[in-house]
Amino acid sequence: MEWFFVVVAGLFEMAGVAMISQFNKKRGLLQLILLIAAFAASFFFLSLAMVVLPMATAYAVWTGIGAAGGVLVGMYFYGESKDWKRVLFLSFIVISAVGLKVVSS
Template identity: 40%
Template sequence: MPIFVLKKKQMNWIILIIAGLFEVGFTSCLGKAKQATGTEMYLWYGAFGVCLTVSMILLMKATQTLPLGTAYAVWTGIGAVGTVLVGILVFKEPADFWRVFFIFTLIASIVGLKAVSSH
């Protein structure tokens, strides 16, 4: 018997986090497609479609045991924070004090929602 066994609800939190990361993937693909031309642009749009589909399927799976409102807020929060970070790191968007401050408040809100969730 394995030492570390995840319960179904714990596993769905992990699935939800992965779904949020795929949300970052599909938004990042949009940014890359905007910068590309020709065949490369269509490849980025294809990757967008794959990431979008995987993200939605994982979100649907996670909401089977997690509260819908909390799961959706965490999913969008991961996507929002991740997309802003990708924008700063990859697309060279500005990283001024207020932008970083509000990223941290968003992260605190996501952690808070998870902490107060009864699941």
């Protein structure tokens, strides 16, 4: 269940990063509330995962999901570059997060 919590925390991290972009475009109360809620949920689920998982592993996978997800959100929703080099290094992040999960089972 702890790995589920890490993934959910990472997804909320992605949502929080997307809301930073939205907040920078339109500084409204709704955008601010959604930004804070997304990061709060992210930290909550990360804390649940860290009850069982080592801090270093949980944090690395969480940040990997957030970073990779942030890049993907930028590419597909905000028109950022989809250059093959960006995709290559993005895959390194994903491979590293999966590798940490495999060796931490």
